[in-house]
Amino acid sequence: MADEREDLRLNTLHRFSKHAQRLVLEEHSHCEVPAGCGGVVLRWRDPATGLPLSVYFATLGEAELWIDGQLAPSSQIELAPGAHTLAFRVDRLPDQPSPVALVVRHGAAAHDTPLLVSRADGSLRGASARQPAGPPPIGEGQPLPPFHGDPAAIGDKRRWWFDHQRERCDLLEVPPRGPLWVLRSVVVDERGGIR
Amino acid sequence: MKPLVLIPQHFGSLVFDRRTSRYLPFDRAATELLSRSLHESVFALVEALPTGEQPQAQAFVSTFYRAGLFDIGGRLCGELLDADPPVDHLLGPLAVHLELIATCNLACTHCFATPLPRRGQLSLSELVPLFAELASMGSFRLGLTGGEVLLRPDLFEILDEAVAAGLHPCVTTNGLRIDERIARAFGERELVWLNVSLEGSTAARNDAIRGEGTFDRVLERLKLLAEHARFTLAFTITADNHQEVEACAELARSVGAHTAVFRPLYPVGAAAQRPELMPSFEDYTQALARLADHAELSEIDPFSPTLRHDRRARTYANRGCGAANLVASVASDGQVSPCSFLGPGFTSGNVRRTSFRTIWDEGHRFQQLRSPGAPGCGGFEGGCRARSQALRGSPFAADPWHDAWRGGGGHLPPLANVERTCGE
Numbered sequence: 001m002a003d004e005r006e007d008l009r010l011n012t013l014h015r016f017s018k019h020a021q022r023l024v025l026e027e028h029s030h031c032e033v034p035a036g037c038g039g040v041v042l043r044w045r046d047p048a049t050g051l052p053l054s055v056y057f058a059t060l061g062e063a064e065l066w067i068d069g070q071l072a073p074s075s076q077i078e079l080a081p082g083a084h085t086l087a088f089r090v091d092r093l094p095d096q097p098s099p100v101a102l103v104v105r106h107g108a109a110a111h112d113t114p115l116l117v118s119r120a121d122g123s124l125r126g127a128s129a130r131q132p133a134g135p136p137p138i139g140e141g142q143p144l145p146p147f148h149g150d151p152a153a154i155g156d157k158r159r160w161w162f163d164h165q166r167e168r169c170d171l172l173e174v175p176p177r178g179p180l181w182v183l184r185s186v187v188v189d190e191r192g193g194i195r
Numbered sequence: 196m197k198p199l200v201l202i203p204q205h206f207g208s209l210v211f212d213r214r215t216s217r218y219l220p221f222d223r224a225a226t227e228l229l230s231r232s233l234h235e236s237v238f239a240l241v242e243a244l245p246t247g248e249q250p251q252a253q254a255f256v257s258t259f260y261r262a263g264l265f266d267i268g269g270r271l272c273g274e275l276l277d278a279d280p281p282v283d284h285l286l287g288p289l290a291v292h293l294e295l296i297a298t299c300n301l302a303c304t305h306c307f308a309t310p311l312p313r314r315g316q317l318s319l320s321e322l323v324p325l326f327a328e329l330a331s332m333g334s335f336r337l338g339l340t341g342g343e344v345l346l347r348p349d350l351f352e353i354l355d356e357a358v359a360a361g362l363h364p365c366v367t368t369n370g371l372r373i374d375e376r377i378a379r380a381f382g383e384r385e386l387v388w389l390n391v392s393l394e395g396s397t398a399a400r401n402d403a404i405r406g407e408g409t410f411d412r413v414l415e416r417l418k419l420l421a422e423h424a425r426f427t428l429a430f431t432i433t434a435d436n437h438q439e440v441e442a443c444a445e446l447a448r449s450v451g452a453h454t455a456v457f458r459p460l461y462p463v464g465a466a467a468q469r470p471e472l473m474p475s476f477e478d479y480t481q482a483l484a485r486l487a488d489h490a491e492l493s494e495i496d497p498f499s500p501t502l503r504h505d506r507r508a509r510t511y512a513n514r515g516c517g518a519a520n521l522v523a524s525v526a527s528d529g530q531v532s533p534c535s536f537l538g539p540g541f542t543s544g545n546v547r548r549t550s551f552r553t554i555w556d557e558g559h560r561f562q563q564l565r566s567p568g569a570p571g572c573g574g575f576e577g578g579c580r581a582r583s584q585a586l587r588g589s590p591f592a593a594d595p596w597h598d599a600w601r602g603g604g605g606h607l608p609p610l611a612n613v614e615r616t617c618g619e
Contacts, residue, residue, distance in 0.1 A: 007509070007512035008206055008509050008512060009507070010206060010207065010220045010225075010509075011221045011222070012225055013222075013228065013255045016257075017251035025220060025508035026219055026220075026506050027218045042444055042456075042457075042486065056260075058238075062268055064268065065266065072266070073197060075267045076261075161238060
């Protein structure tokens with residue numbers, strides 16, 4: 001099979017299993033500019049651009065991430081300086097409790113201290129304690145009640161996901177009752193901090 | 196438009212990331228998982244695997260979740276390109292270099308595009324179907340150049356049609372025709388690169404190549420451009436300017452460029468008649484190393500056949516270069532070749548008479564450059580065939596720069612192998 005040929009170098013299922021820090025391989029289209037085939041690009045970071053964030057969210061049902069009322073197509077987002085509302089829409093599985101857990105990291109730092117982490121009391125460590133004003137961005141739903149349940153008793157099935165992020169976060173149980181909106185407000189400051 | 200496109204390939208797939216304009220290659224097993232995750236949660240797919248297979252799949256998913264391939268529910272945030280790939284080469288080039296015009300308002304002494312002017316250019320109505328065909332082949336990156344592209348009055352219509360087709364255009368200009376209207380028009384469009392070319396950090400150095408008064412006139416235009424658009428200052432490293440790359444980087448920052456690009460001079464076009472301008476391999480690599488060490492910089496994004504070892508994939512096994520494997524070139528009159536640097540002898544068809552896909556798949560020169568065992572291979576094992584042609588007399592001979600790189604152990608200074616972004 002071509003994917004086993006030693007003369008190709010591709011991203012494979014096993015490439016990252018023993019070396020978690022191995023870099024993702026890219027194929028470069030480096031000839032697309034007139035004097036291609038070599039060189040160097042220096043890129044200045046623009047402080048006006050957003051803070052890149054990786055959002056890790058776990059539940060056993062379906063989930064969506066909404067940023068300021070817009071569906072986020074990816075778990076990797078950018079937040080410009082200022083106040084924002086993160087909304088997680090969770091379609092809970094019928095007749096069974098849904099574990100919910102959340103970690104938000106700086107996008108460029110895989111293993112730094114997370115910026116936001118869900119806690120068993122319903123709070124997000126690092127986030128504003130106040131709920132955002134107004135209704136959820138779409139559909140029916142309600143602000144997240146204080147989390148409850150026994151984190152150790154649920155969520156084993158998806159525990160690997162957060163283990164891979166090397167982060168201890170609580171798995172939080174919410175009652176099996178219709179779609180749920182998890183809403184949290186965050187503020188990104190000019191220096192790339194979040195609160 | 197979703198962020199990703201999953202492009203089937205003979206080895207599995209390439210994923211094009213519209214957010215970064217980059218391609219990630221995957222083998223068949225990984226492609227199977229990614230394809231299924233278009234419709235199912237990848238978390239559930241991993242959990243359904245036999246226990247013994249789960250750890251590696253979990254590590255894979257974690258890695259590419261961090262790379263932004265999935266939404267929070269575990270679905271691949273992309274779409275599948277419906278196409279049957281060829282069995283031994285890519286469905287389409289990753290980037291196409293399109294010469295929009297063969298006329299220029301400068302006469303640079305090292306211009307790769309000479310002779311200029313040349314007659315004939317593809318019209319907008321001819322370009323539109325070409326753009327659609329490129330998109331259908333997964334060839335999303337489009338480098339637009341000339342001549343001077345701003346001499347085409349329909350440049351922005353061309354850009355809009357390219358973007359509408361799903362392509363990611365780059366533009367290279369000498370900047371002299373930029374005015375308020377043009378600067379605004381650039382600023383209103385999403386370009387991968389907007390390159391403005393200079394040859395040094397001073398008028399004396401630049402104008403020796405690009406003509407008297409050019410440096411000051413371009414800097415004047417850049418003030419307008421910086422008010423409206425993100426742009427790059429593009430420098431060609433020569434024997435004359437390799438010692439001032441730090442000053443070039445500082446100039447780029449001071450005029451408000453978002454990036455600075457440095458590439459070596461290639462001995463093609465007019466530069467083939469100016470061997471004294473060619474930097475040595477040592478000049479070039481030392482210049483890159485000094486840029487990497489520049490105190491002001493915290494990130495560098497080098498691209499070169501000999502760089503980026505830790506990140507560099509390999510999607511072809513013929514020991515060639517990007518020409519015919521990763522890239523192709525379309526001249527202003529529609530002639531297609533594997534690389535614009537290789538000259539008219541490598542023309543393999545014309546898009547006015549033959550589809551681009553047919554030329555890419557079946558063009559004589561394309562097939563020749565993909566054949567590692569063909570007669571006359573002559574020892575080329577990487578680097579740049581145009582350099583081999585100029586310095587060794589044959590595009591199939593070994594590239595002396597590639598030899599020099601291997602002679603040095605195949606290494607460059609460590610910082611030249613990593614991707615970094617400059618600090619505020």
